[in-house]
Amino acid sequence: MKVSILGCYSATPRTITNPTSQVLEINNQMYLIDCGEGTQVQLRKHKIKFSRINQIFISHLHGDHFFGLIGLISTFSLLNRPNDLHIYGPKGIKDIILLQIKLSKSYTKYNLFFHELESNESELIFEDDKIAVYTIPLKHRVYTNGFLFKEKPGLRRINIDAATEKNIDVCYFNKLKQGSDLKQEDGTVIENETVTFDPLPTQSYAFCSDTVYNEEIIPLIENVDVLYHESTFLEQDIEKCIPTGHSTAIQAATIAKKANVKNLILGHYSTRYSDIDLFKKEADTVFESTFLADDGLVFKF
Amino acid sequence: MKVSILGCYSATPRTITNPTSQVLEINNQMYLIDCGEGTQVQLRKHKIKFSRINQIFISHLHGDHFFGLIGLISTFSLLNRPNDLHIYGPKGIKDIILLQIKLSKSYTKYNLFFHELESNESELIFEDDKIAVYTIPLKHRVYTNGFLFKEKPGLRRINIDAATEKNIDVCYFNKLKQGSDLKQEDGTVIENETVTFDPLPTQSYAFCSDTVYNEEIIPLIENVDVLYHESTFLEQDIEKCIPTGHSTAIQAATIAKKANVKNLILGHYSTRYSDIDLFKKEADTVFESTFLADDGLVFKF
Numbered sequence: 001m002k003v004s005i006l007g008c009y010s011a012t013p014r015t016i017t018n019p020t021s022q023v024l025e026i027n028n029q030m031y032l033i034d035c036g037e038g039t040q041v042q043l044r045k046h047k048i049k050f051s052r053i054n055q056i057f058i059s060h061l062h063g064d065h066f067f068g069l070i071g072l073i074s075t076f077s078l079l080n081r082p083n084d085l086h087i088y089g090p091k092g093i094k095d096i097i098l099l100q101i102k103l104s105k106s107y108t109k110y111n112l113f114f115h116e117l118e119s120n121e122s123e124l125i126f127e128d129d130k131i132a133v134y135t136i137p138l139k140h141r142v143y144t145n146g147f148l149f150k151e152k153p154g155l156r157r158i159n160i161d162a163a164t165e166k167n168i169d170v171c172y173f174n175k176l177k178q179g180s181d182l183k184q185e186d187g188t189v190i191e192n193e194t195v196t197f198d199p200l201p202t203q204s205y206a207f208c209s210d211t212v213y214n215e216e217i218i219p220l221i222e223n224v225d226v227l228y229h230e231s232t233f234l235e236q237d238i239e240k241c242i243p244t245g246h247s248t249a250i251q252a253a254t255i256a257k258k259a260n261v262k263n264l265i266l267g268h269y270s271t272r273y274s275d276i277d278l279f280k281k282e283a284d285t286v287f288e289s290t291f292l293a294d295d296g297l298v299f300k301f
Numbered sequence: 302m303k304v305s306i307l308g309c310y311s312a313t314p315r316t317i318t319n320p321t322s323q324v325l326e327i328n329n330q331m332y333l334i335d336c337g338e339g340t341q342v343q344l345r346k347h348k349i350k351f352s353r354i355n356q357i358f359i360s361h362l363h364g365d366h367f368f369g370l371i372g373l374i375s376t377f378s379l380l381n382r383p384n385d386l387h388i389y390g391p392k393g394i395k396d397i398i399l400l401q402i403k404l405s406k407s408y409t410k411y412n413l414f415f416h417e418l419e420s421n422e423s424e425l426i427f428e429d430d431k432i433a434v435y436t437i438p439l440k441h442r443v444y445t446n447g448f449l450f451k452e453k454p455g456l457r458r459i460n461i462d463a464a465t466e467k468n469i470d471v472c473y474f475n476k477l478k479q480g481s482d483l484k485q486e487d488g489t490v491i492e493n494e495t496v497t498f499d500p501l502p503t504q505s506y507a508f509c510s511d512t513v514y515n516e517e518i519i520p521l522i523e524n525v526d527v528l529y530h531e532s533t534f535l536e537q538d539i540e541k542c543i544p545t546g547h548s549t550a551i552q553a554a555t556i557a558k559k560a561n562v563k564n565l566i567l568g569h570y571s572t573r574y575s576d577i578d579l580f581k582k583e584a585d586t587v588f589e590s591t592f593l594a595d596d597g598l599v600f601k602f
Contacts, residue, residue: 012376015345037372038339044316061405063375071338074364075313092404099400103393104362105443142406 001026001203001225001301006042008267008293010210010232010246011064013037018295019064020268022228023048024205027130027151032056033207039068040075045296050076051083055126057133058089059209060144066093070100077108084111088125088133090143091116117145122220130154136220138211140245146208148220156196163195203301206261209268212241213251218259226301227261228293230268231279237270246270249279253286263301267293302327302504302526302602307343309568309594311511311533311547312365314338319596320365321569323529324349325506328431328452333357334508340369341376346597351377352384356427358434359390360510361445367394371401378409385412389426389434391444392417418446423521431455437521439512441546447509449521457497464496504602507562510569513542514552519560527602528562529594531569532580538571547571550580554587564602568594 002025007018019036023046030052032039043050058066066089076085085108087093094114101107115125117135126133129152136146155177163173168190172182182190206221209230221227232246241247247255249266256264264287266279273279276292283290291299303326308319320337324347331353333340344351359367367390377386386409388394395415402408416426418436427434430453437447456478464474469491473483483491507522510531522528533547542548548556550567557565565588567580574580577593584591592600 011379013339013342013372015342037369038314038342041314041316041339061401063372063401063405063407067372067375068338071314071364071368074368078312090404092400096401096404099393100362100364100397103391103397103443104364106364142404 001205003205003226003228003265003299003301004046004048005267005293005295005297005299006039006046007036007295008269009295010230010268010270012271013064014271017271018042019067020059020209021068022207022293023053024149024207026149026203026205029130030054031133031149033147034059034065034209035067035069035072036064037067037071040072042295043072046298050079051081053085054083055086055088057147057207058087058093059138059146059207060140060142061090061092061096062142062210065210069093070097073097073101073108073112074104074106076110077106081108081110084113086113086115086126088115088147089117090145091118118143122148134220136206136208136217138208138217139214140210140212144210146206146211146217148207148224149205151202151204153202154199156192156199159195159197166190166195168195208255210246212245213247213255215255215258218255221255221259221261224259224261226263226265226299227256227259228265228267229255231266231283232268232270234273234278235282237272249282250286253283253290256287256290262289264290265293265299266290302506304506304527304529304566304600304602305347305349306568306594306596306598306600307340307347308337308596309570310596311569311571313572314365315572318572319343320368321360321510322369323508323594324354325450325508327450327504327506330431331355332434332450334448335360335366335510336368336370336373337365338368338372341373343596344373347599351380352382354386355384356387356389356434358448358508359388359394360439360447360508361441361443362391362393362397363443363511366511370394371398374398374402374409374413375405375407377411378407382409382411385414387414387416387427389416389448390418391446392419419444423449435521437507437509437518439509439518440515441511441513445511447507447512447518449525450506450508452503452505454503455500457493457500460496460498467491467496469496509556511547513546514548514556516556516559519556522556522560522562525560525562527564527566527600528557528560529566529568530556532567532584533569533571535574535579536583538573550583551587554584554591557588557591563590565591566594566600567591
């Protein structure tokens with residue numbers, strides 16, 4: 001699992017920082033999460049091939065999380081993208097994009113699918129044989145979702161030595177990978193576990209931005225491998241959290257601890273702070289395995 | 302007159318180039334012309350104070366000319382801009398901006414005025430005591446205007462030596478600056494020209510992007526001090542001009558020559574060319590005083 005931070009600062013883009021956008025690479029698939037202004041240039045800087053982005057998840061309709069979407073869609077079109085593109089985001093996102101496409105007479109040649117979200121309950125919004133993506137309802141000033149990416153268990157892995165010893169033909173390997181026992185011609189049964197290893201452990205990633213401190217999300221994100229949780233403010237500015245719909249680093253760390261996650265990445269820093277190390281310093285007092293997102297960083301777990 | 306090129310490349314923003322946007326500074330006022338994605342960051346790089354931008358002119362609704370507008374409007378709001386902001390652009394631009402403001406619940410605290418354009422004739426769209434701005438109807442794939450900025454003549458300038466010699470009190474200077482003669486108590490008249498100089502010469506700037514070669518604009522831009530004319534293609538690709546609604550460098554230079562402008566700035570280069578000097582080389586064969594726009598350049602005339 002790899003998380004490339006294209007941008008992780010709140011509010012306005014600046015010469016040195018970018019608004020929220022990140023690429024999650026899991027199970028060889030890439031998912032773009034949020035798309036602030038400038039995301040397409042950040043993708044280029046990260047040398048991420050545009051053709052590998054087929055799903056985009058937008059948490060909410062504040063500009064620092066989606067103003068780059070229309071530009072990316074438009075660029076995909078100019079570059080003659082063939083693949084379908086799926087956009088998951090709050091109700092209204094389709095109107096915003098289609099109005100601009102209509103007025104600029106720039107209809108995409110590829111298929112563009114919108115999956116508009118309006119439920120306040122967690123729901124399964126995307127699924128294939130490798131991964132399932134669920135919403136994490138967040139509390140912010142506008143309708144907002146985080147996203148939970150859960151790998152599905154992979155196939156069992158053949159224990160080559162054991163399989164060779166038992167003289168198993170390769171044509172049975174697929175069956176073994178799927179967990180079946182093997183019935184041999186003489187009637188004896190080779191039990192699956194004797195010739196296979198368990199599937200690789202699955203991983204999970206939870207993206208939670210933007211939100212106030214909200215313990216209701218804990219059951220949804222419990223035990224995830226990596227939680228990205230916004231930490232817009234330091235503790236000295238905690239009184240700004242409720243009116244603006246944001247969290248402090250300590251609140252993010254508290255959620256991480258209570259949800260028993262393995263790793264926490266902080267981000268969405270207010271640009272009022274010049275030293276983001278203070279976010280880690282504060283979070284460390286509550287939760288051990290805390291990392292600081294920063295534009296250009298790539299995390300591997 | 303100062304023209305700051307924030308971006309001057311066509312189509313998609315890249316790590317090294319930006320889509321169209323420029324700031325014209327004339328008579329101590331600043332005007333933003335077009336606003337591709339990333340314009341707000343380019344303004345910051347140029348250290349142009351956001352508060353000095355009170356009028357924005359959008360030529361047409363292709364993304365590389367306006368996708369940065371919503372972000373700029375939103376940032377102005379986050380920074381608690383007090384000034385009114387006036388947007389001049391094609392019909393539809395108001396819907397695009399207001400839909401996004403509505404859905405993000407991010408109403409601006411400052412007054413936002415839209416002046417939507419739909420005429421196919423040149424019209425006066427902005428005027429104050431120092432400048433007048435006219436549209437230049439262009440021919441492109443969608444409804445497009447260029448913009449002509451014409452300084453109004455300033456006040457006459459006092460010839461201090463002559464005025465002192467004639468013993469004129471400073472309280473009459475304003476009257477003299479406005480061009481009046483002075484009738485003295487003894488009945489004699491001091492003729493204005495004997496104690497004043499002509500106003501400083503006025504300047505004019507024409508922005509023409511995007512457009513096919515179109516001689517109909519010549520009467521509108523005749524004799525301007527500076528013409529910015531798009532040159533998307535080199536002559537080798539002239540057959541692309543009509544289908545895409547663009548011009549070559551030689552076509553831009555031909556318009557400059559026929560309109561007898563003083564200086565030509567080329568821009569809106571297709572990103573297919575790695576060496577933009579070729580645009581100048583071609584234009585030079587037709588028109589002498591040609592300059593190449595490039596991101597970050599500032600022209601003073």
